[in-house]
Amino acid sequence: GIQVEQSPPDLILQEGANSTLRCNFSDSVNNLQWFHQNPWGQLINLFYIPSGTKQNGRLSATTVATERYSLLYISSSQTTDSGVYFCAATIYNTDKLIFGTGTRLQVFP
Amino acid sequence: EPEVTQTPSHQVTQMGQEVILRCVPISNHLYFYWYRQILGQKVEFLVSFYNNEISEKSEIFDDQFSVERPDGSNFTLKIRSTKLEDSAMYFCASSEALLGTGGFEQYFGPGTRLTVT
Numbered sequence: 001g002i003q004v005e006q007s008p009p010d011l012i013l014q015e016g017a018n019s020t021l022r023c024n025f026s027d028s029v030n031n032l033q034w035f036h037q038n039p040w041g042q043l044i045n046l047f048y049i050p051s052g053t054k055q056n057g058r059l060s061a062t063t064v065a066t067e068r069y070s071l072l073y074i075s076s077s078q079t080t081d082s083g084v085y086f087c088a089a090t091i092y093n094t095d096k097l098i099f100g101t102g103t104r105l106q107v108f109p
Numbered sequence: 110e111p112e113v114t115q116t117p118s119h120q121v122t123q124m125g126q127e128v129i130l131r132c133v134p135i136s137n138h139l140y141f142y143w144y145r146q147i148l149g150q151k152v153e154f155l156v157s158f159y160n161n162e163i164s165e166k167s168e169i170f171d172d173q174f175s176v177e178r179p180d181g182s183n184f185t186l187k188i189r190s191t192k193l194e195d196s197a198m199y200f201c202a203s204s205e206a207l208l209g210t211g212g213f214e215q216y217f218g219p220g221t222r223l224t225v226t
Contacts, residue, residue, distance in 0.1 A: 041198050041220055043152070048214035068209065086152065095140060095204070096154040096165055097215055 002027040002091050006100035010083035013077050013107050021072040021103045031090040032063050033097065034072050038083050046072070048083075077107045111135045113218035115201050121224045122191055130186045130221045141184045142202040142215060143176065146167070152200065158184065191225045198222050214219030 003026040013019055025032070033048040034046040047054050047061040049070065054061055058077075063070040074081055085102050112145075113158040114133045122128050134141050143155040156166040158176050174185045184203075188195055 028142075031114070031213070035217070041222065043200060043217040043220070045214070045216060088152070094165060095157050095215075096167070096204075097144070097152075098154070099152040101151050103133075 002029070002089060002098050003098040004089055004098050006077070006083055006085075006087060006103050008103060009101065011103055011105045013105065015107055015109050017077050017079060017107075018073070018075045019077060019105070021087075021105075022074070023070040023100055025035050025068050025070075025087075025089045026091060027068075027091050029068075029089040032065075032070050032090050033088050034061055034070070035088065036081075036083050036104070037086060042044045043086070045074065049083070061064075074105075077105075079107050079109055081105060111216075112199055113139040113203055113216050115199075115218040115221050118219065119222045120223070121226065124193060124225055125190050128188050128191055128223065130188075130199050130201075130223070132184045132186075132218055133183055134201065135201030135216055136182070136215075138203035138205055139205045140164075141178070142214075143186045144200045144202065144217075146165050146200065146220075147194075148198045155186075155212075156212075170210075181224060191223075193225050196225045198221060 005024045036044045049061045049063045051065045056077045060073045084102040086102045088099040116131045142157045144153045157164045173189045179186045198220045201218040204213045204215045
C-alpha cells in the first residue's frame with residue numbers, strides 16, 4: 001500500500017518564526033489532506049490539496065503530485081499553532097486516508 | 110458551516126463490555142468512515158460505508174466491530190466485547206465521494222476517547 005512519510009518528526013520554534021513541514025508519498029494520489037491535531041486530540045482540517053497551492057491566512061500548502069510530495073508552510077508562528085500536524089493521502093480506487101506519522105510542533109513565546 | 114458531530118466525547122468501559130460510538134455525518138454526504146488513533150500513534154483507517162454497506166475495511170476491523178446507519182442521520186460503530194487494546198480515540202468522518210469518482214475531502218468529527226479498564 002501507499003507509504004506516507006513526514007518530516008521533521010519534531011520542530012521547536014520561537015513565536016514569530018516560519019516553518020516548512022514536508023509530506024512524501026510513495027504512489028500517485030487523488031486526495032491529499034493536511035490536519036492539525038490540537039492538545040484536546042481534535043483533528044482540524046487545514047487543507048484539501050491533491051495538487052497545486054492554497055493559502056489560508058498564515059498557512060499555505062503546496063502539493064507537487066508528479067514528484068509525490070506536499071509542503072505545509074506556517075508563517076509568523078503563534079503558540080496556538082502548537083500540536084501535531086498530519087498529512088494523509090488516498091490512492092485511486094480506494095477512499096481510505098493513509099496518515100503519516102505526524103510532525104510535532106512546539107511554539108514557545 | 111456544517112460539521113461532523115460525535116457522542117460521547119469520552120467513554121470509560123470495562124473490559125468485555127459492549128460500546129456504541131455515535132456520529133452524525135454532514136447531511137448531504139454519502140460516504141462515512143471510522144478511524145482510530147491509539148495514544149501517541151498515527152491515525153488508522155478502520156472502515157468505510159456507503160449505501161448501507163461496508164465498502165472497505167482494514168485488518169483491524171475484525172468480527173468484534175460492526176457499523177450501522179440506523180436512521181437517516183446517525184452512523185454508529187459498535188465494539189461487541191471491548192479489550193484493553195481498544196482504548197483509543199475514535200474518529201468519524203464523512204465525504205461526498207462516490208467510489209471511483211476520485212478523491213473528495215473527508216471531514217472529521219472531534220472524536221470519542223474510549224478508555225477500556
